[in-house]
Amino acid sequence: MLQxxxxxxxxxxxxxxxxxxxVHAESITVNGPWxxxxxxxxxxxxxxxxxxxxxxxxxxxxPSGNSVSAGTAPWVYTSQSDTVLTVTxxxxxxxxxEVFDNGVSIGTTPTVATGGGCGDDPxxxxxxxxxxxxxxxxxxxxxxxxxxxxxxxxxxxxxxxVETVPEPSTIFLNAIGLPAFFALSRKQRPPGKKRGEAP
Amino acid sequence: xxxxxxxxxxxxxxxxxxxxxxxxxxxxIMRAAxxxxxxxxxxxxSTVGPLATVTEDYDLGPAVNPVILPxxxxxxxxxxxxxxxxxxxxxxxxxxxxxxxxxLHGNHATCGRPYNPPYQDPPGFPGNPRIDDNNxxxxxxxxxxxxxxxxxxxxYAYLANRLASYGYIVVSIDANRGINAGPGLxxxxxxxxxxxxxxxxxxxxxxECNINGSTELAACDELKxxxxxxxxxxxxxxxxxxxMRAAYNLYNAPGSAWPTLIxxxxxxxxxxxxxxxxxxxxxxxxxxDANGTAWNVLLPMCDADVSDLAxxxxxxxxxxxxxxxxxxxxxxxxxxxxxxxxxxxEWQVSDTVTLTNPVVRFSCIGGAPNTDLFPDSPxxxxxxxxxxxxxxxxxxxxxGAGADATFNQNFNPLFSLPQKVTDETGASVxxxxxxxxxxxxSANSIxxxxxxxxxxxxxxxxxxxxxxxxxxxxxxGGVRNEDPVLSAGQITWNTPGSSVFFQxxxxxxxxxxxxxTGFKTLDxxxxxxxxxxxxxxxxxxxxxxxxxNGILTRPVRISNYTDLRGPVxxxxxxxxxxxxxxxxxxxxxxxxxLVKNQVRxxxxxxxxxxxxxxxxxxxxxxxxxxxxxxxxxxxxxxxAQGLSLPNPNSQSAQGFTGxxxxxxxxxxxxxxxxxxxxxxxxxxxxLQNQPGVEIEVFSQDGFPVRDAKRVLQIGKHQFFLDRxxxxxxxxxxxxxxxxEFAQVATGDPVRVQYGTEPSQEWWDLGYLDKSITNQxx
Numbered sequence: 001m002l003q004x005x006x007x008x009x010x011x012x013x014x015x016x017x018x019x020x021x022x023v024h025a026e027s028i029t030v031n032g033p034w035x036x037x038x039x040x041x042x043x044x045x046x047x048x049x050x051x052x053x054x055x056x057x058x059x060x061x062x063p064s065g066n067s068v069s070a071g072t073a074p075w076v077y078t079s080q081s082d083t084v085l086t087v088t089x090x091x092x093x094x095x096x097x098e099v100f101d102n103g104v105s106i107g108t109t110p111t112v113a114t115g116g117g118c119g120d121d122p123x124x125x126x127x128x129x130x131x132x133x134x135x136x137x138x139x140x141x142x143x144x145x146x147x148x149x150x151x152x153x154x155x156x157x158x159x160x161x162v163e164t165v166p167e168p169s170t171i172f173l174n175a176i177g178l179p180a181f182f183a184l185s186r187k188q189r190p191p192g193k194k195r196g197e198a199p
Numbered sequence: 200x201x202x203x204x205x206x207x208x209x210x211x212x213x214x215x216x217x218x219x220x221x222x223x224x225x226x227x228i229m230r231a232a233x234x235x236x237x238x239x240x241x242x243x244x245s246t247v248g249p250l251a252t253v254t255e256d257y258d259l260g261p262a263v264n265p266v267i268l269p270x271x272x273x274x275x276x277x278x279x280x281x282x283x284x285x286x287x288x289x290x291x292x293x294x295x296x297x298x299x300x301x302x303l304h305g306n307h308a309t310c311g312r313p314y315n316p317p318y319q320d321p322p323g324f325p326g327n328p329r330i331d332d333n334n335x336x337x338x339x340x341x342x343x344x345x346x347x348x349x350x351x352x353x354x355y356a357y358l359a360n361r362l363a364s365y366g367y368i369v370v371s372i373d374a375n376r377g378i379n380a381g382p383g384l385x386x387x388x389x390x391x392x393x394x395x396x397x398x399x400x401x402x403x404x405x406x407e408c409n410i411n412g413s414t415e416l417a418a419c420d421e422l423k424x425x426x427x428x429x430x431x432x433x434x435x436x437x438x439x440x441x442x443m444r445a446a447y448n449l450y451n452a453p454g455s456a457w458p459t460l461i462x463x464x465x466x467x468x469x470x471x472x473x474x475x476x477x478x479x480x481x482x483x484x485x486x487x488d489a490n491g492t493a494w495n496v497l498l499p500m501c502d503a504d505v506s507d508l509a510x511x512x513x514x515x516x517x518x519x520x521x522x523x524x525x526x527x528x529x530x531x532x533x534x535x536x537x538x539x540x541x542x543x544x545e546w547q548v549s550d551t552v553t554l555t556n557p558v559v560r561f562s563c564i565g566g567a568p569n570t571d572l573f574p575d576s577p578x579x580x581x582x583x584x585x586x587x588x589x590x591x592x593x594x595x596x597x598x599g600a601g602a603d604a605t606f607n608q609n610f611n612p613l614f615s616l617p618q619k620v621t622d623e624t625g626a627s628v629x630x631x632x633x634x635x636x637x638x639x640x641s642a643n644s645i646x647x648x649x650x651x652x653x654x655x656x657x658x659x660x661x662x663x664x665x666x667x668x669x670x671x672x673x674x675x676g677g678v679r680n681e682d683p684v685l686s687a688g689q690i691t692w693n694t695p696g697s698s699v700f701f702q703x704x705x706x707x708x709x710x711x712x713x714x715x716t717g718f719k720t721l722d723x724x725x726x727x728x729x730x731x732x733x734x735x736x737x738x739x740x741x742x743x744x745x746x747x748n749g750i751l752t753r754p755v756r757i758s759n760y761t762d763l764r765g766p767v768x769x770x771x772x773x774x775x776x777x778x779x780x781x782x783x784x785x786x787x788x789x790x791x792x793l794v795k796n797q798v799r800x801x802x803x804x805x806x807x808x809x810x811x812x813x814x815x816x817x818x819x820x821x822x823x824x825x826x827x828x829x830x831x832x833x834x835x836x837x838x839a840q841g842l843s844l845p846n847p848n849s850q851s852a853q854g855f856t857g858x859x860x861x862x863x864x865x866x867x868x869x870x871x872x873x874x875x876x877x878x879x880x881x882x883x884x885x886l887q888n889q890p891g892v893e894i895e896v897f898s899q900d901g902f903p904v905r906d907a908k909r910v911l912q913i914g915k916h917q918f919f920l921d922r923x924x925x926x927x928x929x930x931x932x933x934x935x936x937x938x939e940f941a942q943v944a945t946g947d948p949v950r951v952q953y954g955t956e957p958s959q960e961w962w963d964l965g966y967l968d969k970s971i972t973n974q975x976x
Contacts, residue, residue: 038750040793050753057790058743058751091749092709092797117709120749154712155793156748 025144026053026071030079030162034122035070036061037147039095040155046097046147048072049157059157060091062121067159074100074144075160081140082165087147087158088133090125092117094153096132099160100146109134114153122159137165238760241608243617244592245584247625248364250290254356255418259283259404261340261376267396268377270384272884276925277338281377281397283404286352287418288359288369298430298599299405300362302371303398304351305437305474306389307546308904308928309334309375310342311349314576321556326577328547330554334380334904335926343926348375354543357583357623358434358590365595368426372401374439380904382922385886385934389478389908389919391487394442395449398433399457402446406463428463432598433470434590436542437505437906440475440496444487444513451491469493469597471590473542474502477509478908486682488513490523493597493826495530495610497589498777499537499582501563501571503551504905506772507956508533511637512682518642518817519684521649526641528597528826530610533635533777534585535767536563536572539906542586547577551769555900559868565767565774566735568633580622581631588620588630596827604827611825612636612761612782613720633762635779637724640825648713650801650818651703653686660703660800667702670694671805678726678814680775687724687778687816691732692805702745703818704800712747712797715820718785721801723818724778725757729766730812738763739807742783746794753789754804757781763813771959776814785820868960872898874949875930877972885920885934892940892972894933896951898962901928907953913967914947917955945969 026048028035038057039046049059049069061067077083087109089095094114099106109132118125125131132151147160261280263271271279290297311331316322320330331349336342352373359369374397378390387393404419405426412423435443447467450457458464470489475496480486494517496510514531517523540546548554551561552575563569573579589609596606608614616634619627640646651660657675658666666673671692678687692699706712721744727733741754757763760783766776785791801818805811875895883891894911902909902923911918911933918939924930931951944967951962 057793058753060745060749060751092711092747095748117747119708154746154748154797155750156746156797157750 025074025076028070028075028077028145028162030077030083030164032162034062034067034159034161035075036067036157036159037070037073038155038157039097039147039149039152042149042152044148045073046149046158057155057157060120062159063119064121064123067122070160074146076142076144077162078142079138079140079164083138083140083143083162084135084165085138085143085145085160085162086126086133086135087160088122088126089131089158090118090120090122091156092153093131094151095149095156095158096151097158098148098150099136100148101138102142102144103146106136106138107134108150111151122161125159238613238615239608241592241611241614241617242605243588243620244595244606244609245361245587245621247361247621248366250364250366251292252288252360252363253291255287255289255421257283257285257287257416257418264400267400268384268393270887271377272888274338274884276335277382277922279377280340282340282373283401284352284373284376285370285401287422288356288363288371290363290366290368293421293425295425296427297366297368297425298432299426299428300359300367300369300432300434300594300598301398301401301443302352302355302359302369303374303394303433303435303439303442304354304371304543305435305439305906306379306904307349307351308332309336309349309379310346310926312346320554321558323558324548324576325574326547328576329545330548331546332554332901332903332928333926334923334928336375337377337380338926340376349545351375351379351543351545354545355434355436357544358586361587361591362594365591366601367594367599368422370401370405372398380923382885383920385920388921389438389476391438391441391476391479392445392449394438395445398442398446399450399461402431402465403461406461410462426463427600429466430599431465431467432594433467434473435470435475436473437539438476438478440472440510441478441487443470443472444475444489445479447489447492448487467492469593471593472496472510473586474499474505474539474906475510476505476906476908477512486512486516488517488520489529490517490520491525491527493527493529493593495532495589495593497542497586498531498533499539499542500533500535500569500767500775501537501551501561501769502539503549503561503769503771504539505907505954506769506958507954508680508772508775508777509954511680511777514637515682515685518639520642521644521647523641523643526643526646528607528610528641529639531635531637531777532589532610533775533779534582535569535633535635537582537585537632538571538573538579541573541579541582544578544583549573549575550905551771553868561769561771563767564770565765569765569767572632584620584622584628584631585634587623588617607825607827610636610638611828612638612780613784613824613828635765635777637778638780638782638825639722640821640823646821646823648705648715648718648820648822650705650820651688651816652818653688653816660705662705664704664707666704667800667802668700670696670699671701673701678776678778678816679773680777685816687814689728689812689814690803691728691730691812693732693810695806695809697804697806699805700802702800702802704745706747706799708747708799710747712794712799713820715785715795715798718820718822719824720785720821721783721818722780722821723801723815724780725761725763725813725815726776726778727763727765728776728812728814729774732810732812734808734810736764738811738813740811741804741806743802743804744785744788744791744794744798745800745802747797747799750790750794751802752791752794755783755787756807758807773959778814778816780817782821870898870900870960870962872896872900872951872962872964874964874967874971876974877969879973883934885922886936890937892935892937894935895924895930896933896949896962896964897930898951898964899929900962902931902951902962903928905953908955910952910955912950912952913943916942943967
């Protein structure tokens with residue numbers, strides 16, 4: 001029979017075990033480094049990299065030191081201006097991704113052929129036209145990013161980075177090669193399917 | 200209200216019970232997971248068998264046998280006779296056919312006398328040892344007055360009787376006559392092939408007994424129809440070990456006459472060697488291996504005779520044979536604290552001491568547990584225990600229709616050694632020391648996916664793929680005591696961390712990795728360099744498998760798989776960085792399933808021990824757990840089989856601290872002597888009557904009979920063909936061809952030593968003076 005004087009202890013233990021599981025989200029830095037994330041299966045949310053994400057996979061960091069391991073997804077940030085989210089595969093070609101913001105799909109990186117690769121550094125991989133990568137424009141406000149692989153050669157790692165869109169005056173002053181991008185930045189966030197909906 | 204409180208309390212209690220049960224379950228799962236990091240224990244093969252045993256002898260008498268000693272030329276003290284003489288250990292009652300094991304002892308003086316302190320011998324040697332210091336029996340079959348034959352062949356009764364109790368017929372050969380301490384042949388200076396031919400001649404005799412019996416020799420007649428020549432094992436100690444390799448190779452050589460001479464078809468299924476020599480490349484440049492048969496070598500870490508642990512070399516060479524047929528297990532078993540002599544109970548003075556006054560001792564070095572298992576005399580039960588345990592396991596696993604391959608787990612580093620083994624009295628006792636094991640189920644490519652043998656230029660794997668290194672240094676090169684064919688990565692690091700690593704790659708970056716589906720383990724060989732970077736305690740580091748697609752497995756730590764200490768050794772032979780095999784089940788790597796189809800490389804991360812210096816080589820993936828290990832359950836599931844799960848670091852827990860320095864390490868022992876004469880001749884007996892030069896040398900300290908080959912070093916040149924002038928071992932005669940003599944010059948320093956490697960003991964004989972040639976002195 002449970003003795004009454006032990007109840008507080010049991011209450012405390014019960015409280016610990018009955019607490020809802022904390023929902024972790026990793027704040028990321030806009031205009032910061034590349035964030036490396038890991039993925040294992042098509043249709044399954046990508047994770048961060050171990051140990052930043054306890055449930056993530058161990059990732060090979062970029063050899064040029066321009067990256068950090070992403071923590072637990074989703075990856076959140078707040079921006080007062082438009083931002084561009086760039087996602088790129090690395091290592092072996094053939095992986096592609098769908099990107100979600102606040103649970104809404106904002107697009108996919110292109111499906112590419114397998115064969116060859118671009119190394120472990122996101123910068124040269126971004127320049128490789130045979131590697132799946134894409135930039136997504138996001139409106140100001142709170143963003144919560146999740147990524148799912150749509151095609152994988154093998155479980156692996158990839159990168160994303162968030163940068164603010166330069167002010168129009170800056171673009172004008174710089175005035176080179178980005179009119180289309182400028183026009184795009186005036187548009188609203190594109191509607192997308194909810195996560196879990198069929199494409 | 201109170202009822203509501205009670206209800207709430209009950210709900211809480213129910214909740215609490217659920218929570219508690221979940222908590223306990225979680226603990227159980229965690230403990231189970233932890234237990235999976237521990238090794239199962241190999242079964243003890245050394246228990247006394249069920250059969251009563253008897254011994255019988257046969258001795259066919261001396262005879263000149265040109266098959267055994269071809270071209271032997273008699274002298275006044277050496278008649279070229281050999282003899283077929285042996286002791287048989289067998290089950291008392293013979294009711295069927297029995298596997299056959301042949302034993303062959305090593306090189307040792309053939310006549311001995313009682314210990315006689317303080318006049319002839321230094322005092323203080325316990326156990327009244329027989330002093331074997333005369334070789335008269337070799338050449339004449341007699342010993343001087345006061346001496347008896349030193350019966351080296353009886354010194355393994357403790358092993359033979361135990362084998363016989365399990366239904367083996369063991370024949371221990373006496374090689375004293377004509378061979379032991381005998382003069383070398385020109386093309387066989389250490390008489391290794393002569394030993395091999397002696398063994399095959401015994402097998403020929405035994406086969407004839409098996410087929411025909413004998414009306415004249417009961418020991419032979421009782422073997423009629425009893426010997427299973429399809430299940431033959433060989434055991435050799437010292438030169439006997441290499442002699443057994445010679446027998447195996449002579450029998451299996453293309454065009455060999457032995458399959459015709461031996462009526463029964465011989466199938467040698469295993470060779471077990473104790474502290475063997477590796478001399479045969481002295482003359483021919485070709486070494487003897489044991490490809491195609493199970494093989495194990497027991498290496499005494501403090502061996503002061505074969506002090507370079509030359510028996511490690513065949514293992515290195517056989518790991519190069521990627522087409523071995525049939526694929527068979529190879530292993531090394533290096534026993535800390537053991538000497539050379541005391542595996543034979545008839546060799547009663549330790550090889551680590553001199554019978555000089557004062558006595559010079561070459562004890563073990565490197566710190567516990569590499570402490571002497573042996574006294575100065577007359578033997579070491581603890582040391583013999585390591586042979587009982589390993590030899591019984593080897594033959595019971597590999598030889599005989601009823602062989603039980605699970606005993607091979609004793610050689611497989613996936614398993615720990617038995618904590619308890621059975622001594623000569625039948626008592627169960629604790630395993631006495633630490634053993635480093637090297638292991639391969641076979642180098643055949645059907646089992647192995649090689650990653651890196653370090654056989655390409657530094658910085659590249661065996662595929663020529665660049666390594667990835669960070670904050671370490673690496674140079675590829677040889678390892679002391681290992682065969683020259685072996686190359687290893689010599690890695691050092693000075694600070695620990697996740698960014699301090701060495702990664703060897705089997706595929707190039709940006710290409711598909713290897714598919715390891717069906718593979719079982721990652722194996723590599725590792726030892727510590729003798730380097731002040733290493734701590735006194737064990738070295739630890741992490742290992743990860745690297746995917747071609749940018750990820751890695753979770754790491755494992757080497758401390759879960761071996762106790763990486765040393766190097767230790769003996770004062771005489773120095774420190775021995777003998778490589779041991781680490782075998783990691785691939786499923787021990789967390790997330791292995793995520794990378795197994797695209798494995799690019801293996802990464803060693805030096806994130807544990809702050810500094811270190813190691814050798815690493817033979818990095819490979821294996822698709823088998825090895826002989827006697829049918830599945831992973833057996834590797835990890837010891838409890839399910841009623842086996843205990845020892846703490847893999849139990850030896851650490853006992854306070855082992857190998858790796859410390861020892862002030863006696865620099866001991867050098869120099870004997871003195873001189874060149875007596877240099878004589879030319881047109882028909883030298885040692886050269887099959889070819890012309891040559893004899894150099895006679897003398898030392899008051901004598902030149903003892905050892906298993907390591909005596910070597911005459913003149914300047915940079917070494918010569919091996921020698922004989923004792925008489926039986927008291929103070930005078931040696933080396934024979935050189937005229938061409939060899941022409942290579943050396945007046946003024947060259949002259950010395951005698953044992954073994955070809957630089958030694959810490961030698962006989963200084965002054966300088967060569969060719970002007971004394973053919974002068975009477």
